[in-house]
Amino acid sequence: MTFPVVGMVGGGQLARMTHEAGIPLGIRFKLLSDTPQDSAALVAGDVVIGDYRDLDTLRDFARGCDVVTFDHEHVPTEHLRALEADGVPVRPGPDALVHAQDKGVMRARLDALGIPCPRHRIVADPADVVAFAAEGGGFPVVLKTVRGGYDGKGVWVVRNAEQAAEPFRAGVPVLAEEKVEFVRELAANVVRSPHGQAVAYPVVESIQVDGVCDTVIAPAPGLSDQSSAGAQELALRIAAELDVVGHLAVELFETRDGRTLVNELAMRPHNSGHWTMDGAVTSQFANHVRAVLDLPLGDPRPRAPWTVMCNVLGGDYPDMYSGYLHCMARDPQLKIHMYGKDVKPGRKVGHVNTYGADLADVRERARHAADYLRGTITQ
């Protein structure tokens, strides 16, 4: 046994932060990135530029890797099967990952496991959407393309047959779901290794704005021990049943009557786990690396009573660095994580973490820094 090569497909910020977490482990990190300007490609030493949709490119890349893992879920499932057939450990494997790639497959599997989900079914056309609405609580209905959506893309909330036409235009299968009247959104994040060890992070509250994650509070305020343990057990069960390897984020709706319904699954480090970089003994990125290498997992427990993450989105002015002076001077405990990405309005370009014993203070500090860096506030 010697220090292994972890190959990661995709050069986004999740790969960037995975590389950062892998450095202390002494492993070799190899990246397959679309361009040399991608977030992770800017900071990694061993970078292959290529298209993950091309099987030959993937095969060449995988040849030098002891294990291949992912920054995103977009690698075609059949390519993953081909890599596995070549003898490359692919983690998570295609049989697990397909549940994060295809929302139809995911819903069918969770149904079979008896795991509570929003009411849903695959719909054929706008008339079928009207029928779906009539079968349950009526409009509005949520429509999702089964593949390719993220951060609100590929998701529509429709109120009538006319609005329901748009999602079908791409010609891919469309999933209809009831629009859940949730109290809030939670995320239960777990990490699982090939031989079945698993750890569960504290359940967090995730606040979305315009379909994009804005704030994460760890642990979720006011969540009962019973609900928290229930959500952790649910996520651990999904990870085991689907044979997930690596980080699994289970996005949940908490309903008014205290139920939790599964919204989405992600099988990679996830925005709802960014708080762990400064708030947990072992970050989601470090544990993802350990899991894909089948190393014993690190302690997922929090290091502070409260940790808050706020995403930094691109605003109207491109110079985020100038905001460092004010933010760092105002809060010497602030943890900034920038991704090296060009600023475009609404694009996730970084996040900030704060922690401490007073939740109101911790939230205010994170909110202020994220707003100041974006340029929404000027003092």
Next chain:
Amino acid sequence: MTFPVVGMVGGGQLARMTHEAGIPLGIRFKLLSDTPQDSAALVAGDVVIGDYRDLDTLRDFARGCDVVTFDHEHVPTEHLRALEADGVPVRPGPDALVHAQDKGVMRARLDALGIPCPRHRIVADPADVVAFAAEGGGFPVVLKTVRGGYDGKGVWVVRNAEQAAEPFRAGVPVLAEEKVEFVRELAANVVRSPHGQAVAYPVVESIQVDGVCDTVIAPAPGLSDQSSAGAQELALRIAAELDVVGHLAVELFETRDGRTLVNELAMRPHNSGHWTMDGAVTSQFANHVRAVLDLPLGDPRPRAPWTVMCNVLGGDYPDMYSGYLHCMARDPQLKIHMYGKDVKPGRKVGHVNTYGADLADVRERARHAADYLRGTITQ
């Protein structure tokens, strides 16, 4: 203002960990490394291979950098002055760095500042060493070449004129120092920025084995508040008087009668500060980057009552990775930091950090992991 390029000269583990700490800040990190196999060169994206002793190489490297800083103290002082004359911000600057490069210059300056040091003077030959011994407490006497020593290299403890011959063979000036009968060694680490902001880390105890740092305990056990504050003030004063920018380590002897004498200065991240990676709100590496960029400094306070660092030295078997299974399973809170270096007996190839409320437990865990990874123990 836009995201700056920090150039670091030297590809060792300090540069590796500085790169790691710079990633979240979104800065560009550019490395001048002797070889592509150097510790930092393995993990950084923008690496120039070249010889730091060659001024043209340094000038070419510095051209793309907003600031140049250092992994080691070996860049010739006159080269640093040439870069400054070119208009490149060099941090720490040559007028500060010369005190960490030349032990004779350092001692003369500390004398002028009235800062307690071991009795010392430059000696001309073995007969002069005998005279130096006779002037004070007799033999043994410590001899050091004024430039180029580290980790016990360039240092001799001699008991007579015959033993004193060796240090003079290199033909460089030799400094004689009394062999201090210290109770223990301490380190006071501070970080200072160009406009004079400075932060002081808790004073730590540093335990050396065969002249090489073995264990660091933060904070130093049993050190009185008065002694701790005194050592911090001493280090802050040295940083200000010498106009240090970046991390300054002041290695101290604690004597039986409660005095502290300055042993060595290092103007870069330092082994005695590695505990801060997991044990402080802001690591020495993150604060070094912030300092050389003249950004506000981060909170240096500890995150746990006790943090212990043990260096991992190369042992007789080269496969450190196989030890991960046992060490990680035994202690899910263990923080491993490996440098990607080939294992050679006695070579620093990594370190481990542990933290917690019970010092005995924290020490045992770090000790065990370091010994197990080295292969000194097998269970």
